[in-house]
Amino acid sequence: MKATLTVLGSGTSMGVPTIGCDCDVCHSSDPRDRRSRPSVMVEYDGNCVLIDTTPDFREQALRENIRKIDTVIYTHAHADHVLGLDDLRPLSHHRPNKIPLYAKPEHAAVIRSMFSYAFDAVYKFGGLPQVELKEMDGPVNLFGVTFEPVSVLHGDAEVWGFRFGSAAYLTDFSEIPERSIQRLQGLDIVFLDALRHKPHPTHSTVENSLKIAERLQAKRTFFTHICHDLPHEETNQNLPPQVQLAYDGLKLEFEL
Ligand SMILES: [Zn+2]
Ligand SMILES: [Zn+2]
C-alpha cells in the first residue's frame, strides 16, 4: 500500500528560531532553517495517523491544511511532543467517536495528568478536545497497518520510536539498543535524532547518527530534532547523499 509521510516539524524542543537568539541559523532566510517542534503525519488509504502533538501543532495543521486526524500515537510525554493536544479540538468534533491517543502506559499516565481538565472534567459547555487515551504496550494495528514500537534510550528513560511498513521514525534518543537495531533492518526510510555536533546527555549527534545510519543501511535517512547549531544547506553538503536533514513540510512517498 502506498503511503505519504509529511514532516510537520523537524526542530528540537525549543524550536528554531529559538526565542531571543541572535545566531545565523535563527536569522536565516532559508525556510528549511525554520524548524517547528518534532512530529510527522502518515497518510494511507484515506486515513491519517499523527505521531505526537507538538506545541506547534496548530500552525503545522494550518500549514498542511489538515482536515482530519484519525489517531495519534505518542513517542513519549515530554512537553515538546504533547503540548499541542488541546489543538486537536476542532478536528475532534463532527466525528462519531473520540480521537484515540495511543501511548505507552507510563506516558499515558503523564499525559492524563497534564491534561486532566480534558480527561477528567465534567464541563457541560463543550470546548474540550474529544479524545480518548489508550494504553499501548506493543504493536497496534491502525487501519490495517501495524505500528510497531521500537524501544530507544533517551538519556536514562526508555521511550519509543515507531516502525510502520518500510519506514521508521525515531525522534528522541541518545542510544538505540542492539535488539532495536535488529528491528530496523531493510527500511526504505528512517528518521533519526541528530540534535547537533556537540554531545548531549539525552540526544544523538550528527556523528553518532551517521554511524547508526551506516549500520541500518536504509535507502534514505533523515535527521530530525535539529537545533540551531546546524545550518540546513551547509550541513547537508557535508552528509552522504542518502543522508539528509529533514525540514518542515518535507513529504515522502513510501510503501507500507
Ligand atoms: Zn523532543
Ligand atoms: Zn540560534
Ligand SMILES: [Zn+2]
Ligand atoms: Zn524528549
